[in-house]
Amino acid sequence: MAKDIILELTPENAANSQLLLKAVASKLGMSVKDVGHYTITRRSIDSRHGKVRVNLGIRVFDRDEPIADGKPQFTYGDVSKSPPVAVIGAGPAGLFAALRLIEHGYKPIVVERGKEVSARKRDVALLNREHKLNPDSNYAFGEGGAGTFSDGKLYTRSRKRGDYNRVLYILCNHGASEDILFDSHPHIGTNRLPGIIVKIRETIISYGGEILYNSRVESIKTDGSRVTGVKLSDGRLVEAKACILATGHSARDVYSMLLNQQIQIEAKPFAMGVRVEHPQAIIDSIQYHGTPRGDYLPAASYSLVQQVEGRGVYSFCMCPGGFIVPAATEPNEVVVNGMSPSLRNSRWANSGIVVEVRLDDLKSYSKYGELAGVEYQHYLEELASLHGGFGVKAPAQRLVDFVDGNYSASLPSCSYHPGITSSELHAWLPDDIGFRLRKGFRAFGARMKGFLTNEAVVLGVESRTSSPVRIPRNPETLQHVGVEGLFPAGEGAGYAGGIVSSAFDGERCADAVAFYLGG
Ligand SMILES: Cc1cc2nc3c(=O)[nH]c(=O)nc-3n(C[C@H](O)[C@H](O)[C@H](O)COP(=O)(O)OP(=O)(O)OC[C@H]3O[C@@H](n4cnc5c(N)ncnc54)[C@H](O)[C@@H]3O)c2cc1C
Numbered sequence: 001m002a003k004d005i006i007l008e009l010t011p012e013n014a015a016n017s018q019l020l021l022k023a024v025a026s027k028l029g030m031s032v033k034d035v036g037h038y039t040i041t042r043r044s045i046d047s048r049h050g051k052v053r054v055n056l057g058i059r060v061f062d063r064d065e066p067i068a069d070g071k072p073q074f075t076y077g078d079v080s081k082s083p084p085v086a087v088i089g090a091g092p093a094g095l096f097a098a099l100r101l102i103e104h105g106y107k108p109i110v111v112e113r114g115k116e117v118s119a120r121k122r123d124v125a126l127l128n129r130e131h132k133l134n135p136d137s138n139y140a141f142g143e144g145g146a147g148t149f150s151d152g153k154l155y156t157r158s159r160k161r162g163d164y165n166r167v168l169y170i171l172c173n174h175g176a177s178e179d180i181l182f183d184s185h186p187h188i189g190t191n192r193l194p195g196i197i198v199k200i201r202e203t204i205i206s207y208g209g210e211i212l213y214n215s216r217v218e219s220i221k222t223d224g225s226r227v228t229g230v231k232l233s234d235g236r237l238v239e240a241k242a243c244i245l246a247t248g249h250s251a252r253d254v255y256s257m258l259l260n261q262q263i264q265i266e267a268k269p270f271a272m273g274v275r276v277e278h279p280q281a282i283i284d285s286i287q288y289h290g291t292p293r294g295d296y297l298p299a300a301s302y303s304l305v306q307q308v309e310g311r312g313v314y315s316f317c318m319c320p321g322g323f324i325v326p327a328a329t330e331p332n333e334v335v336v337n338g339m340s341p342s343l344r345n346s347r348w349a350n351s352g353i354v355v356e357v358r359l360d361d362l363k364s365y366s367k368y369g370e371l372a373g374v375e376y377q378h379y380l381e382e383l384a385s386l387h388g389g390f391g392v393k394a395p396a397q398r399l400v401d402f403v404d405g406n407y408s409a410s411l412p413s414c415s416y417h418p419g420i421t422s423s424e425l426h427a428w429l430p431d432d433i434g435f436r437l438r439k440g441f442r443a444f445g446a447r448m449k450g451f452l453t454n455e456a457v458v459l460g461v462e463s464r465t466s467s468p469v470r471i472p473r474n475p476e477t478l479q480h481v482g483v484e485g486l487f488p489a490g491e492g493a494g495y496a497g498g499i500v501s502s503a504f505d506g507e508r509c510a511d512a513v514a515f516y517l518g519g
Contacts, residue, residue, distance in 0.1 A: 093506035139326065280300075322338050
């Protein structure tokens with residue numbers, strides 16, 4: 001019978017299969033030749049108490065025992081002649097919804113405003129090189145959605161382990177490394193994500209689904225109360241009795257479209273701040289207690305949170321060994337975010353450091369109603385562009401200068417490709433954000449000795465961490481509270497945050513669609 005054991009090893013021993021086998025045998029009190037086969041079920045790094053160890057969860061099977069890996073089964077059949085379901089948006093929520101609809105025997109018609117992923121890659125390169133932003137093809141829009149050029153972190157706070165595992169296995173079936181199944185902080189990397197997106201597309205199309213690129217949805221068609229289809233900006237109509245709306249939180253025009261159609265949306269709290277970048281060597285040295293990282297340890301990361309005057313200040317989307325990228329969707333906005341390659345091997349470590357923004361904080365924006373948060377984000381993004389020198393150059397300040405309120409006469413080298421301009425972020429960020437950030441950074445510096453350094457730089461603004469709008473849905477049926485057959489999904493609907501939770505929200509909506517159409 002399978003036995004579960006836990007090993008605590010040095011990074012070198014954990015990476016060496018012979019030494020690992022010896023450790024398994026020794027833990028079980030048997031000789032190496034008597035160990036059957038084993039699989040790693042969990043891998044995490046523990047660098048507390050002044051030393052660095054790799055903790056491994058291992059399931060050891062008897063020699064003749066089949067390996068029960070708990071892998072979920074996915075059954076796709078031909079849906080080319082099945083009833084269509086419109087899926088708006090080819091981000092994680094839309095793509096995973098499409099796969100799940102196929103499992104349920106429905107034909108997904110995925111409508112995506114941006115380009116397919118390889119053409120999108122060229123637009124992103126142009127943005128970095130020549131600062132030319134294509135409003136429909138950029139870091140947020142296009143096949144794969146906002147997470148395609150990212151770190152591909154796959155963490156979620158959701159406790160629904162079954163849903164989480166399904167998403168991870170689907171990613172593995174489409175080319176992700178199986179390490180994501182057991183790493184405590186799995187990630188894929190920006191170099192690998194596009195290939196996975198292409199394979200997901202191939203699965204959708206090979207079973208009879210459709211994907212329409214360069215196709216922006218302009219309105220939801222109804223017969224008064226029920227969805228009948230969606231209309232595209234070029235006049236085409238996609239007929240369907242159900243529609244999954246998975247357009248992400250950067251698609252501000254979609255919120256306006258819903259308001260214009262008197263489809264209810266509501267403002268919700270979100271978070272905003274800056275992105276901080278350190279030399280990776282500093283973060284490694286802090287987290288690994290000055291021991292060089294060597295060949296066996298990953299680029300170190302951190303996760304920080306502090307309450308400041310009634311609001312949470314916290315690190316968000318930390319990218320070890322990564323790059324800061326321009327993630328705006330309109331010209332003359334600066335929005336920063338982070339990505340990293342699978343090896344996390346750049347010389348920088350960046351992270352969003354953001355402050356909660358509550359509805360109470362938006363009183364001066366109340367004239368914008370449900371769009372108060374959207375307008376506040378937009379205001380700060382334009383302000384950042386202004387202070388960066390118009391366009392996509394980002395305003396930046398050395399970290400200690402930001403905290404102490406001093407101008408930075410020079411700036412350190414930085415991974416942000418379009419370039420940075422020295423700017424007094426401490427002076428122009430609204431007080432309820434800037435002041436809290438500065439206090440938060442002081443607290444982080446006290447917790448991580450060496451974090452608060454002028455070798456680090458802050459860039460503004462990290463404004464798109466979470467959706468400032470919710471598209472309300474019935475918690476049982478997942479349909480919009482006012483329109484039958486409309487299923488708001490993913491991050492833009494306010495029901496998810498991040499790749500994995502958006503993906504499984506897409507799956508849940510597909511389940512709800514199947515129930516609605518089949519019932
Ligand atoms: C640079 C960057 C790095 C990130 N890193 C990570 C990370 O490491 N880990 C993580 O968990 N999360 C990360 N995120 C966040 C993550 O990408 C999002 O949470 C996730 O992609 C949301 O999924 P979604 O499907 O709900 O929406 P999106 O991914 O935003 O997808 C929405 C899609 O809808 C399309 N669309 C919008 N409007 C229309 C319209 N009118 N008609 C047709 N199509 C439309 C868009 O083009 C887009 O493709 C990152 C985001 C960015 C920008």
